[in-house]
Amino acid sequence: MSKWLGLMSGTSMDGIDAVLVSFPDNRIQIHHTHSIAYPEDIRQRLTQISQNQGTPDELGELDHIVGSLFAEAASQAIEKAGISSNDISAIGSHGQTIRHQPRGNTPFSLQIGDPNLIAEKTGVTTVADFRRRDMSAGGQGAPLVPAFHKAFFGSETEDRCILNLGGIANISWLPAGGNQPVTGFDTGPANALMDAWCQYRTGRPYDEDGRWAAEGMVHQELLGDMLSDGYFMRPPPKSTGKEKFNLEWVKTLAHRHSEVSDADVQRTLLELTIVSIARQLPHAPNMTIFACGGGTRNTFLMRELKRACSPLMMTSTADLGLDPQWVEPVAFGWLAKQTLEKRPGNLPEVTGASGERILGAVYFA
Numbered sequence: 174m175s176k177w178l179g180l181m182s183g184t185s186m187d188g189i190d191a192v193l194v195s196f197p198d199n200r201i202q203i204h205h206t207h208s209i210a211y212p213e214d215i216r217q218r219l220t221q222i223s224q225n226q227g228t229p230d231e232l233g234e235l236d237h238i239v240g241s242l243f244a245e246a247a248s249q250a251i252e253k254a255g256i257s258s259n260d261i262s263a264i265g266s267h268g269q270t271i272r273h274q275p276r277g278n279t280p281f282s283l284q285i286g287d288p289n290l291i292a293e294k295t296g297v298t299t300v301a302d303f304r305r306r307d308m309s310a311g312g313q314g315a316p317l318v319p320a321f322h323k324a325f326f327g328s329e330t331e332d333r334c335i336l337n338l339g340g341i342a343n344i345s346w347l348p349a350g351g352n353q354p355v356t357g358f359d360t361g362p363a364n365a366l367m368d369a370w371c372q373y374r375t376g377r378p379y380d381e382d383g384r385w386a387a388e389g390m391v392h393q394e395l396l397g398d399m400l401s402d403g404y405f406m407r408p409p410p411k412s413t414g415k416e417k418f419n420l421e422w423v424k425t426l427a428h429r430h431s432e433v434s435d436a437d438v439q440r441t442l443l444e445l446t447i448v449s450i451a452r453q454l455p456h457a458p459n460m461t462i463f464a465c466g467g468g469t470r471n472t473f474l475m476r477e478l479k480r481a482c483s484p485l486m487m488t489s490t491a492d493l494g495l496d497p498q499w500v501e502p503v504a505f506g507w508l509a510k511q512t513l514e515k516r517p518g519n520l521p522e523v524t525g526a527s528g529e530r531i532l533g534a535v536y537f538a
């Protein structure tokens with residue numbers, strides 16, 4: 174049975190998740206999982222360059238460093254799984270997004286982490302650069318996971334919504350029976366702004382279990398100001414990233430409300446995540462929401478989100494048989510499979526592309 178290796182690092186820039194997976198009878202079977210954290214100095218350099226601060230040399234070096242780290246994550250996963258690289262059909266590597274600018278006359282999306290290094294060091298055929306073909310066909314290049322959600326999480330009888338809480342939040346709406354089109358888009362920030370503010374004010378990369386936010390109060394005027402950002406009102410297709418929702422965005426708004434305490438800003442950012450998601454959910458009274466991504470580990474966020482989405486049912490993808498931490502890496506393993514089988518990986522109704530496309534570039538072993 175063919176095995177695939179998915180490699181993912183999202184906008185949170187916390188580290189690389191690697192998963193060894195197969196798809197027997199259209200089911201997901203995980204064989205091994207492995208994560209490595211970015212060294213702190215690399216995380217800082219990635220943050221800088223993603224804010225447009227850096228030279229072409231710096232970008233080139235980071236492309237090499239990140240590629241080496243992705244290769245290392247893959248090699249460790251293969252070794253720990255105790256299998257040979259010959260047993261793996263391909264690696265699907267998302268890379269590390271540095272900038273994502275899907276709008277305007279010169280749209281682009283830039284992921285780094287040289288795939289040549291991954292193929293060379295692991296001896297496994299590597300598929301990467303998944304987003305740009307969709308963009309060339311007029312799409313946003315994102316989100317790409319809805320095609321995977323549709324393939325594995327759709328139900329004949331239940332309306333389902335998959336909610337990914339990474340740095341950015343994205344939803345996939347899977348109507349029961351599959352006879353209505355799937356929709357999916359980025360709703361805005363999930364953890365990105367909370368992480369940025371927490372790092373800036375406390376030096377910690379994220380607010381563990383939302384404990385700091387839980388000490389604060391929602392400041393309604395600040396929340397209203399945040400929610401007036403045009404992104405939340407814009408209809409799909411749409412996608413976003415840290416070039417928009419970043420520390421500067423928070424600082425600009427917090428500055429207008431300088432009376433608000435740091436903890437209250439944190440609590441208000443958590444509320445922004447919740448309200449922006451809740452407002453943009455499809456209107457389907459019987460749907461169940463399945464959450465995934467690192468945000469599901471923020472217990473306070475999950476409790477408040479459940480409250481805001483009530484009476485809708487909310488649980489995690491664990492109830493669909495897939496641990497919430499591994500949904501995105503598995504999706505990129507599956508996208509590599511789609512590419513090598515010459516099948517499309519995008520959903521044009523989600524990304525806005527003019528049609529289905531085979532995604533990615535292949536770096537043969």
Ligand SMILES: Nc1ncnc2c1ncn2[C@@H]1O[C@H](COP(=O)(O)OP(=O)(O)O)[C@@H](O)[C@H]1O
Nearest residue numbers: 183184185339340364379381382466467470471
């Ligand atoms: N125990 C926790 N408490 C609060 N937040 C957490 C916890 N564990 C993970 N997170 C959040 O999840 C994020 C990582 O989620 P992930 O799904 O990897 O996002 P991305 O796809 O953007 O890399 C962290 O940056 C942090 O905000």
Ligand SMILES: [Mg+2]
Nearest residue numbers: 183185187188
């Ligand atoms: Mg991550």
